[in-house]
Amino acid sequence: MKLFVGIDVSSEKLDVCFLDSSDTTLKEVTLPNNINGASSIKEDVLQFHQSFNYEKIVIGMESTSIYSFHPATFLSEDLELKSLGLVEVVIQNPKSIHRYKGLFEEDKNDRMDAFRIADFLRIERFNKTVLKEERYVALQRLTRSRYQMVHQLTECKQHFLENLYYKCNTLSKELDTSVFGATMLDLLSDALTLDEMAEMELEDLANLLQEKGRGRFSDPQKLAKTIKKAIRDSYRLGKVVQESVDMVLATYARLIQTLKKQIKDLEKSIVALFEIVTEAQCLKSIPGIGIVYAAGIVAEIGQIERFENEAQLAKYCGLYWKKNQSGNFESERTPLTRTGNQYLRYYMVEAANSIRRHEDTYRLYYQKKYDEVPKFKHKRALVLTARKLVRLVDTLLRNHQLYTPERSVSLKS
Structure with a gap:
């Protein structure tokens, strides 16, 4: 006899269904999503096991x-449950549970969702799950926060x-330096x-630029000429619009x-924590993968x-x-799935793009895939190179182990 515990999780509550392998519902209960609710689930599991002496207990929920x-x-780290030696806590892809629920024509509510999760576990087609350390x-937490801040930046x-174009529409084309440097941001959003x-x-x-740039500009006179020329060639705004644009520019500056400062602080914390994740050094040994990409990949994968x-x-x-195959037919169109971990996919693709610039094996593989099709060359080649990188990772x-370059470069994957 086996016990299957389905938990439908929300921010405030846990709807729980206890179901045995003979399809008997032992208990259905709604508990708060806090340590008291989780402790109550544990106590029920221990009590049912004491009564029925199960050979296996599976506790599952959607991710x-x-x-x-x-x-x-x-539930996975509780010492009393661990001591039983037969409790498995699994996290399932919500799409798998949703497809299973779709087999039954019934109303949807949290109690029924918990029952169907337990029922899905009962047929034992669930994926094995090892929770991250x-x-x-x-x-x-650090790499995802950095990811979000980079996108915000x-x-x-x-x-x-966009607002700079309103203020001085020719400036970004004329300048040979970034408008996002501290000096330029200060100048463009200043009271002038x-x-x-x-x-x-x-x-x-020129002196003002040198003062604000703390002497970092190699040719402040040339930069001053460029700015003055851009100003002469640009349109002028009315006073009301000009004040609004200046306010917006100052805010965004x-x-x-x-x-930028927060991203640097996060990167310092990532580097510090990176040192205690020993296997991350394996990825850092690949040419083109720095600490940020290596940390992002390892953080999303967890224990391999x-x-x-x-x-x-x-x-x-x-x-x-x-x-897509049926009988003797097999479709040549095999679209990339849109499921999976978006953060891990981002880091894999970005890392692959960097590696191909440093490593001949990946550069030649990318080029081979790039030349195979007439459309979407870069995007397709890069995704396929990222798939090749998965095998290496x-x-x-x-x-x-650390990365060692291949002795002979082959175009075969």
Whole structure:
């Protein structure tokens, strides 16, 4: 006899169904999603086991982002449940549960969802799950926060450029330096108007640039000339619009500077934590993968033992193509699946793009795939190169070894 515990998780509550292998519902209960609710589930599991002496106990729930983290971790690490030696806590892809529920024509509610999760576990077609250790979760919090801030920074820069075009529409084309440097951000969002900068003597503007740039500009006179020319060639705004644009530019300038600082602080913490995740050094040994990419990949994968093979890891990355075959027919169109871990896919693709610039094997493989099709050349070649990288990552992490370049370069994957 086996016990299957299905938990439908939300931010505030846990709907729980206890189902045995003979399809008998032992108990259905709604509990708060806190340590008291999780403790109550544990006590029920221990009590049922004492009464029926189960040969196996499976506790399962859907992966619901942050909401399933605490109950899953609590139940998998509880010492009393561990001492039984037969409790398995699994986290399932919500799509798998949803497809299973679709087989039954019935109303949807939380109680029924918990029952169907338990019923799905009962047929024992669920994926084995090894929950991430604490160090990987800690690293993941940092790398995901950096990922979000980098995207916020990109968006802020886009809005800054949009408003800069209103203020001085030729400036970004004329400059040979970034408008996002601290000096340029300060100058463009300062109290000085375009007319005031245009009326300044060239030497005075050059001195102002040197003062704000702390002497970092190699040719401040040339930069001052470029700015004055851009101002002369640009349209002028009315006073009301000019004041609004200046306010917006100043706001985005502060946001950009703040985000840059926060990203640097996060990267310092990532580097510090990176040192205690020993297998991450295996990935850092690959040419083109720095600490940020290596940390991001390892944080999302966790222990490589969570995956039975590299094909399962590729599916988790979302670098997986479904086959479409029936009888003697097999479709040549195999679209990339859109499931999987979006963060891991991002790091794999970005890492592959960097590696191909440093490693001949990946450069030649990328070029081969690039030349195979007339459309979407770069995108297709890069995704296929990322899929090739999955095999390397799996091997290095599983064998705890450093990367060694291939002696002879082959175009075969």
